[in-house]
Amino acid sequence: MQQARAWLERASRVTVLAGAGLSAESGIPTFRGTGGLWRQFRAEELATPQAFARDPKLVWEWYDWRRVRIAQAGPNPGHRALAELEKKIPAFALVTQNVDGLEEQAGCHSVIRLHGDIWILRCLACGRERRDRTAPLPVLPPACSCGGLERPGVVWFGEPLPNAAWSAAEDAAAGAEVMLVVGTSVVVYPAAGLVWNARQSGAKLIEINLEETALSPEADCSLRGKAGEILPRLLL
Numbered sequence: 001m002q003q004a005r006a007w008l009e010r011a012s013r014v015t016v017l018a019g020a021g022l023s024a025e026s027g028i029p030t031f032r033g034t035g036g037l038w039r040q041f042r043a044e045e046l047a048t049p050q051a052f053a054r055d056p057k058l059v060w061e062w063y064d065w066r067r068v069r070i071a072q073a074g075p076n077p078g079h080r081a082l083a084e085l086e087k088k089i090p091a092f093a094l095v096t097q098n099v100d101g102l103e104e105q106a107g108c109h110s111v112i113r114l115h116g117d118i119w120i121l122r123c124l125a126c127g128r129e130r131r132d133r134t135a136p137l138p139v140l141p142p143a144c145s146c147g148g149l150e151r152p153g154v155v156w157f158g159e160p161l162p163n164a165a166w167s168a169a170e171d172a173a174a175g176a177e178v179m180l181v182v183g184t185s186v187v188v189y190p191a192a193g194l195v196w197n198a199r200q201s202g203a204k205l206i207e208i209n210l211e212e213t214a215l216s217p218e219a220d221c222s223l224r225g226k227a228g229e230i231l232p233r234l235l236l
């Protein structure tokens with residue numbers, strides 16, 4: 001912990017790669033592991049373009065349920081510690097795989113969203129995007145003012161990541177002196193690959209996770225525990 005703190009104190013370029021574990025202490029279920037969403041639901045029935053084409057109402061019911069859970073939640077001490085870190089680091093980026101928006105609610109500004117935003121609705125007919133925080137939504141599936149069917153503004157399995165977000169994330173990984181990898185199982189690519197990009201460019205890798213991951217043996221420092229407890233201590 002002390003060594004990791006020293007690296008962070010000296011660094012002027014820090015990139016964070018965050019996953020569902022960062023929001024777990026806000027009461028939002030993760031995807032894998034105990035209580036994970038993919039233990040209860042099948043990803044291919046809910047988070048693919050094919051699933052949406054087959055049954056948009058079912059897919060929306062699931063996203064609406066998640067929107068309600070997230071609307072009831074707020075940022076936790078982990079999110080807030082990252083917002084504090086951002087203020088101290090000249091070149092800071094928080095690359096997140098989460099779609100809940102709790103990073104911004106905690107006061108983070110330099111957020112790069114790799115997997116989209118659950119509060120955005122995108123029309124399949126005219127392409128218009130709108131932000132709507134109503135939860136639950138009154139009608140499922142929701143419709144655009146043009147009459148077209150709207151989809152959640154998230155990235156599904158089999159879809160490419162948004163171009164601008166991905167190139168910003170690649171730059172942030174390649175330029176980092178320190179990468180903090182928080183609450184991610186590091187198994188979903190291409191996001192997980194950013195860790196290896198950062199390593200190749202010489203970044204120190206600091207992992208914070210409840211459990212051991214594929215990254216743990218490779219990390220320069222792997223801290224075991226809850227993000228909401230470790231981050232505030234690390235960034236004191």
Ligand code: OAD
Binds near residue numbers: 030047097210225227
């Ligand atoms: P996962 O659910 O795969 O992994 C969550 C990680 O967080 C696990 O390694 C847990 O051990 C750890 N964890 C849980 N609670 C924690 C806590 N309080 N503090 C620290 N760590 C904790 O979530 P992601 O890695 O984010 O993609 O999953 C990546 C992507 O897979 C998601 O963005 C989503 C999913 O399918 C899409 O929807 C495209």
